[in-house]
């Protein structure tokens with residue numbers, strides 16, 4: 376993915392100053408935000424882009440023929456181009472704005488249910504999926520009689536390509552699988568997964584809600600049919616997601632929601648539909664959020680996606696080394712290509728208590744099943760704590776986490 380050019384290291388202290396929220400404290404202590412895998416904080420560039428639009432250039436998109444509408448439409452469509460460049464899509468027409476990651480999965484599953492998925496057709500998922508890439512497919516199982524086939528993962532979250540191959544039959548229509556686990560941080564061999572799916576005549580969708588944050592994504596190189604991003608984990612606003620679809624895959628999908636903007640012509644008797652991407656953007660879209668997402672992706676590119684990933688890799692190595700010294704902590708997932716998403720448990724402590732005690736030391740981590748109950752079952756735990764790192768985290772944050780865990784162990788262990 377890197378073209379071999381040297382990576383300019385991140386100036387993390389300067390970068391942190393771009394995030395206004397990082398200046399606040401938590402209970403009088405330095406805020407250590409380690410929950411970016413649930414939602415990332417926003418840089419000034421994103422806040423300013425959205426504020427600027429509301430203060431200077433806001434109207435509804437596409438419909439108007441007046442100055443403000445034209446300017447807003449241009450900004451909205453510019454954001455679509457930014458996403459296309461970010462993913463290396465062939466054309467901005469392959470980028471659909473949704474209201475989030477979850478909305479994108481539902482769009483594809485619902486439209487497929489209206490289309491050609493029927494009784495006995497098979498869909499392959501992995502046990503490491505986020506609920507938002509499971510439940511929409513369960514709906515197709517319940518309503519259409521589709522059959523879900525599950526790909527196991529190793530304790531580290533790695534998939535076995537031979538096991539994957541054996542799941543395909545002549546009934547396999549679709550594969551929906553994460554590009555990176557939000558619990559174990561493992562990256563799946565996406566290019567190989569796509570190649571094998573296509574050899575069996577199936578289409579493939581990647582859940583890139585995490586992978587898009589922690590490294591460069593090239594949908595043409597992956598050769599996937601669909602790819603999903605969510606804005607609020609990409610340092611952008613909530614309320615916006617992206618469904619990338621290869622143009623022929625999008626053309627093959629029937630409309631999902633009906634409304635304004637997705638039509639070509641409506642009469643009392645008939646309706647004809649607009650082409651993608653507009654066919655899938657019924658009604659007034661998340662205008663400000665799309666503009667904010669465009670700003671966040673430009674911000675990421677300006678800092679350097681590879682530079683952010685290199686910084687995060689150093690933090691990951693640091694935190695894993697420190698956690699390995701704590702004999703009362705168990706870490707889940709140690710894949711070679713692991714992202715800085717660290718699920719762990721502390722001996723004798725419920726994850727909710729770990730999180731509550733860490734919180735009082737200023738350290739924000741998540742605790743629970745991380746919307747991945749099948750994976751938790753596979754790992755044999757009901758819940759875990761999770762510390763996740765982003766561009767703005769520092770080695771000081773790692774040390775604060777470790778100090779907080781010592782305290783947790785003293786109090787609960």
Ligand SMILES: *Cc1c(COP(=O)(O)O)cnc(C)c1O
Nearest residue numbers: 475476477505507557584585605
């Ligand atoms: C967050 C997340 C989702 C869901 O995205 P929303 O924006 O919350 O709808 C799906 N998959 C993964 C891997 C995620 O981390």
